[in-house]
Amino acid sequence: MSRWPLVVGLMLSLPTAARAQNLLYALPGGASSDTISTPNAFAAPAGMGYVGVSGHTEPKVRDALDGLFVIGAGTGTVASAVEFSVVLSDLSRLSRPFASVKWHFHNETARSPALAVGVEDLTASASHSATPYVAASKTFWDTSARSAFLMHTTVSAGFGGGRFSRRPFGAVSSSLDSFSKAILECDGRGLNAGVSISQSMSPHVVTVVVLGRQRLTTPAQGAWTMGLAVAWVGN
Numbered sequence: 001m002s003r004w005p006l007v008v009g010l011m012l013s014l015p016t017a018a019r020a021q022n023l024l025y026a027l028p029g030g031a032s033s034d035t036i037s038t039p040n041a042f043a044a045p046a047g048m049g050y051v052g053v054s055g056h057t058e059p060k061v062r063d064a065l066d067g068l069f070v071i072g073a074g075t076g077t078v079a080s081a082v083e084f085s086v087v088l089s090d091l092s093r094l095s096r097p098f099a100s101v102k103w104h105f106h107n108e109t110a111r112s113p114a115l116a117v118g119v120e121d122l123t124a125s126a127s128h129s130a131t132p133y134v135a136a137s138k139t140f141w142d143t144s145a146r147s148a149f150l151m152h153t154t155v156s157a158g159f160g161g162g163r164f165s166r167r168p169f170g171a172v173s174s175s176l177d178s179f180s181k182a183i184l185e186c187d188g189r190g191l192n193a194g195v196s197i198s199q200s201m202s203p204h205v206v207t208v209v210v211l212g213r214q215r216l217t218t219p220a221q222g223a224w225t226m227g228l229a230v231a232w233v234g235n
Contacts, residue, residue, distance in 0.1 A: 032196035034137070034173040036185050036212040036225070040156040041114035041137035043083040043104035044074025047234030054210070054227030059220065066090060070229075079107050083118075089126045098125040113138035120162065131162025133169075148178045164188040183212070190215040194225075205232045 034040055044050070055067040072085030081104045088097045102118030113136040120131040135158035145151040157170035167188035173181045179199060185192040194212030201207055208229045215221040 032179065032181050032198035032208050033210050034154040034181065034183065034196075035156060035171040036183055036187075036192045036194045036210065037214070038156065038169045038171050038185055038187050039102065039116070039118060039120075039133055039135045039158060039160075040154075040171070041104060041106075041108075041116040041135045041158075043081040043102045043116055044072065044231075045078045045081040046075050048231065049073035050229055050231035052208075052227055052229030054225060056225040057223045059223055080105055087126075096125045098123065098127075108138060127163060129162050131160055131164060133158050133160030133162075133164065148175050150174050152181075160188075187214075190221070191217050201230075204234070205230065207231075 034042075049072065051069075051071045053067060053069050058066055068090065069088045070085055072083060074081050074083045076082045083102045083104070085100050086097050087100065098121040100118065100120040100122065102116055104114060104116040106112070106115035108114040115134075115136050117134050118132070120133070121127050122130055124130050135156060137154060137156040140153045140155070142151050142153075152175040154173045155170070156172075157168065159166075159168050165188060169186060169188045171183060171185035173183045173196070175181050176195070180195060180197040183192075183194045183196060185194075192212055192214045193216060194210060196208060196210045198206055198208045208227075208231065210225070210227045210229075212225045214223045214225060
Protein backbone atom coordinates (compact mmCIF):
# COMPACT_ATOMS: atom_id res chain seq x y z
CA MET A 1 0.00 0.00 0.00
CA SER A 2 1.30 3.45 -0.90
CA ARG A 3 2.35 5.74 1.92
CA TRP A 4 1.01 8.72 -0.02
CA PRO A 5 -2.75 8.56 0.70
CA LEU A 6 -3.45 12.24 1.23
CA VAL A 7 -0.10 13.94 0.71
CA VAL A 8 -1.23 15.66 -2.45
CA GLY A 9 -4.81 16.07 -1.31
CA LEU A 10 -3.51 18.06 1.62
CA MET A 11 -1.35 20.17 -0.68
CA LEU A 12 -4.47 22.20 -1.21
CA SER A 13 -5.59 23.23 -4.67
CA LEU A 14 -6.34 26.79 -3.56
CA PRO A 15 -7.26 28.71 -6.73
CA THR A 16 -4.54 31.28 -7.37
CA ALA A 17 -6.85 33.58 -9.32
CA ALA A 18 -9.27 33.63 -6.41
CA ARG A 19 -6.50 34.75 -4.07
CA ALA A 20 -5.95 37.86 -6.11
CA GLN A 21 -9.69 38.61 -6.11
CA ASN A 22 -10.26 37.92 -2.39
CA LEU A 23 -12.76 35.19 -3.33
CA LEU A 24 -10.80 32.28 -1.91
CA TYR A 25 -13.62 30.92 0.25
CA ALA A 26 -16.66 32.04 -1.77
CA LEU A 27 -16.17 29.66 -4.71
CA PRO A 28 -18.36 26.56 -5.02
CA GLY A 29 -16.35 23.92 -3.25
CA GLY A 30 -14.56 26.64 -1.28
CA ALA A 31 -10.85 25.92 -0.97
CA SER A 32 -11.40 22.18 -0.69
CA SER A 33 -9.13 19.70 -2.40
CA ASP A 34 -9.52 18.57 -6.01
CA THR A 35 -7.46 15.37 -5.64
CA ILE A 36 -6.79 12.59 -3.14
CA SER A 37 -3.29 11.32 -3.92
CA THR A 38 -2.32 12.76 -7.31
CA PRO A 39 -0.78 16.14 -8.19
CA ASN A 40 -2.63 18.94 -9.88
CA ALA A 41 -1.27 22.02 -11.66
CA PHE A 42 -2.02 24.57 -8.93
CA ALA A 43 0.66 25.76 -6.50
CA ALA A 44 0.75 28.07 -3.49
CA PRO A 45 2.23 31.53 -4.27
CA ALA A 46 4.13 33.74 -1.83
CA GLY A 47 2.19 34.40 1.37
CA MET A 48 0.31 31.09 1.35
CA GLY A 49 1.11 28.15 3.62
CA TYR A 50 -0.49 25.03 5.08
CA VAL A 51 -0.07 22.19 7.55
CA GLY A 52 -1.91 18.88 7.49
CA VAL A 53 -2.18 15.46 9.08
CA SER A 54 -3.92 12.33 7.82
CA GLY A 55 -4.57 8.78 8.89
CA HIS A 56 -5.06 5.71 6.73
CA THR A 57 -5.64 1.99 7.09
CA GLU A 58 -2.99 -0.56 6.09
CA PRO A 59 -4.68 -3.58 4.44
CA LYS A 60 -1.49 -5.65 4.52
CA VAL A 61 -1.39 -5.51 8.32
CA ARG A 62 -5.06 -6.15 9.13
CA ASP A 63 -6.12 -2.55 8.52
CA ALA A 64 -3.86 -1.12 11.22
CA LEU A 65 -3.83 2.66 11.31
CA ASP A 66 -0.94 4.84 10.23
CA GLY A 67 -0.58 8.50 9.38
CA LEU A 68 1.46 11.28 7.83
CA PHE A 69 2.20 14.95 8.46
CA VAL A 70 2.87 17.66 5.88
CA ILE A 71 3.87 21.31 6.04
CA GLY A 72 4.29 23.56 3.02
CA ALA A 73 4.53 27.11 1.75
CA GLY A 74 4.70 28.97 -1.51
CA THR A 75 6.94 31.55 -3.10
CA GLY A 76 6.89 33.51 -6.32
CA THR A 77 4.01 35.22 -8.10
CA VAL A 78 0.57 33.88 -8.97
CA ALA A 79 1.74 33.41 -12.58
CA SER A 80 4.93 31.58 -11.58
CA ALA A 81 4.46 30.04 -8.14
CA VAL A 82 6.87 27.56 -6.57
CA GLU A 83 5.57 25.43 -3.71
CA PHE A 84 7.82 23.61 -1.23
CA SER A 85 6.69 20.97 1.26
CA VAL A 86 8.13 18.58 3.82
CA VAL A 87 6.34 15.32 4.62
CA LEU A 88 6.73 12.79 7.42
CA SER A 89 5.20 9.81 5.63
CA ASP A 90 5.00 7.15 8.35
CA LEU A 91 4.08 8.45 11.82
CA SER A 92 4.02 4.97 13.38
CA ARG A 93 7.74 4.53 12.66
CA LEU A 94 8.75 8.19 12.65
CA SER A 95 10.36 7.68 9.26
CA ARG A 96 12.73 10.23 7.78
CA PRO A 97 10.98 13.30 6.35
CA PHE A 98 11.21 14.03 2.66
CA ALA A 99 10.93 17.20 0.60
CA SER A 100 8.91 17.95 -2.53
CA VAL A 101 8.70 20.91 -4.90
CA LYS A 102 6.20 22.03 -7.55
CA TRP A 103 6.47 24.84 -10.09
CA HIS A 104 3.23 26.24 -11.51
CA PHE A 105 4.53 27.94 -14.66
CA HIS A 106 1.36 28.59 -16.68
CA ASN A 107 -1.93 30.06 -15.47
CA GLU A 108 -5.21 28.64 -16.63
CA THR A 109 -6.99 30.63 -19.35
CA ALA A 110 -10.38 30.29 -21.01
CA ARG A 111 -8.88 27.92 -23.58
CA SER A 112 -5.81 26.37 -21.93
CA PRO A 113 -5.23 24.52 -18.64
CA ALA A 114 -2.90 25.44 -15.81
CA LEU A 115 0.45 23.64 -16.11
CA ALA A 116 3.00 22.54 -13.51
CA VAL A 117 6.01 20.29 -13.06
CA GLY A 118 7.27 18.88 -9.81
CA VAL A 119 9.27 16.28 -7.95
CA GLU A 120 8.05 14.36 -4.90
CA ASP A 121 10.59 12.92 -2.45
CA LEU A 122 13.53 14.79 -4.00
CA THR A 123 16.23 12.68 -2.34
CA ALA A 124 14.33 9.33 -2.36
CA SER A 125 14.27 9.35 1.45
CA ALA A 126 10.94 7.51 1.77
CA SER A 127 10.79 5.51 -1.46
CA HIS A 128 12.97 3.71 -4.00
CA SER A 129 13.26 6.78 -6.20
CA ALA A 130 12.10 10.35 -6.57
CA THR A 131 8.81 10.98 -8.39
CA PRO A 132 9.05 13.60 -11.16
CA TYR A 133 5.80 14.53 -12.88
CA VAL A 134 4.04 16.99 -15.16
CA ALA A 135 0.40 17.97 -14.52
CA ALA A 136 -2.35 19.98 -16.19
CA SER A 137 -5.60 21.22 -14.59
CA LYS A 138 -8.67 22.89 -16.11
CA THR A 139 -11.75 24.24 -14.37
CA PHE A 140 -15.22 24.36 -15.88
CA TRP A 141 -18.15 26.46 -14.69
CA ASP A 142 -21.87 25.99 -15.25
CA THR A 143 -23.04 29.54 -14.64
CA SER A 144 -26.64 28.60 -15.46
CA ALA A 145 -26.86 26.25 -12.45
CA ARG A 146 -29.39 27.33 -9.83
CA SER A 147 -27.18 26.19 -6.97
CA ALA A 148 -23.56 25.27 -6.32
CA PHE A 149 -24.28 21.59 -7.10
CA LEU A 150 -22.08 20.62 -10.07
CA MET A 151 -21.46 24.30 -10.81
CA HIS A 152 -17.68 23.92 -10.54
CA THR A 153 -15.74 20.98 -12.02
CA THR A 154 -11.97 20.57 -12.11
CA VAL A 155 -10.18 18.04 -14.33
CA SER A 156 -6.50 17.23 -13.71
CA ALA A 157 -4.24 14.89 -15.66
CA GLY A 158 -0.57 14.14 -15.75
CA PHE A 159 2.28 11.70 -16.22
CA GLY A 160 5.02 10.73 -13.80
CA GLY A 161 7.84 8.40 -12.88
CA GLY A 162 8.68 7.10 -9.43
CA ARG A 163 5.53 5.98 -7.65
CA PHE A 164 3.57 6.43 -10.89
CA SER A 165 5.86 3.95 -12.70
CA ARG A 166 5.76 6.01 -15.91
CA ARG A 167 1.98 5.88 -16.03
CA PRO A 168 -0.64 8.60 -16.57
CA PHE A 169 -2.81 9.75 -13.68
CA GLY A 170 -5.81 12.02 -13.31
CA ALA A 171 -8.73 13.23 -11.22
CA VAL A 172 -12.14 14.87 -11.59
CA SER A 173 -13.82 16.88 -8.83
CA SER A 174 -17.24 18.54 -8.81
CA SER A 175 -18.86 20.84 -6.29
CA LEU A 176 -21.65 19.34 -4.17
CA ASP A 177 -22.48 22.61 -2.43
CA SER A 178 -20.68 25.83 -1.56
CA PHE A 179 -18.20 24.05 0.73
CA SER A 180 -17.67 20.50 -0.57
CA LYS A 181 -16.61 18.49 -3.60
CA ALA A 182 -16.83 14.88 -4.77
CA ILE A 183 -13.60 13.42 -6.18
CA LEU A 184 -12.94 10.50 -8.54
CA GLU A 185 -9.29 9.72 -9.20
CA CYS A 186 -7.03 7.30 -11.05
CA ASP A 187 -3.53 7.23 -9.55
CA GLY A 188 -1.92 4.93 -12.12
CA ARG A 189 -2.48 1.85 -9.96
CA GLY A 190 -6.20 1.95 -9.23
CA LEU A 191 -9.36 3.98 -8.79
CA ASN A 192 -9.94 6.21 -5.75
CA ALA A 193 -13.01 8.16 -4.63
CA GLY A 194 -13.62 10.69 -1.90
CA VAL A 195 -15.17 13.89 -0.60
CA SER A 196 -13.47 17.11 0.49
CA ILE A 197 -15.07 19.74 2.72
CA SER A 198 -13.77 23.22 3.46
CA GLN A 199 -14.68 25.67 6.21
CA SER A 200 -13.51 29.26 6.52
CA MET A 201 -12.13 30.06 9.98
CA SER A 202 -11.38 33.73 9.25
CA PRO A 203 -10.97 35.91 6.14
CA HIS A 204 -7.50 34.44 5.65
CA VAL A 205 -7.66 30.91 7.15
CA VAL A 206 -9.48 27.80 5.94
CA THR A 207 -9.65 24.21 7.18
CA VAL A 208 -10.12 21.27 4.84
CA VAL A 209 -11.19 17.68 5.55
CA VAL A 210 -10.70 14.94 2.94
CA LEU A 211 -12.23 11.46 3.28
CA GLY A 212 -11.27 8.90 0.65
CA ARG A 213 -11.35 5.23 -0.31
CA GLN A 214 -8.44 3.91 -2.38
CA ARG A 215 -8.26 0.93 -4.75
CA LEU A 216 -11.99 0.58 -5.39
CA THR A 217 -11.37 -1.99 -8.12
CA THR A 218 -9.19 -4.21 -5.89
CA PRO A 219 -10.98 -4.47 -2.52
CA ALA A 220 -8.25 -6.63 -0.96
CA GLN A 221 -5.84 -3.70 -1.35
CA GLY A 222 -8.39 -1.03 -0.45
CA ALA A 223 -7.72 1.51 2.28
CA TRP A 224 -9.62 4.31 3.98
CA THR A 225 -7.94 7.69 4.30
CA MET A 226 -8.94 10.82 6.20
CA GLY A 227 -7.01 14.06 6.41
CA LEU A 228 -7.28 17.47 8.06
CA ALA A 229 -5.41 20.54 6.85
CA VAL A 230 -5.25 24.21 7.74
CA ALA A 231 -4.21 26.75 5.08
CA TRP A 232 -3.67 30.47 5.38
CA VAL A 233 -3.07 33.45 3.13
CA GLY A 234 -1.12 36.53 4.19
CA ASN A 235 -2.73 39.95 4.11
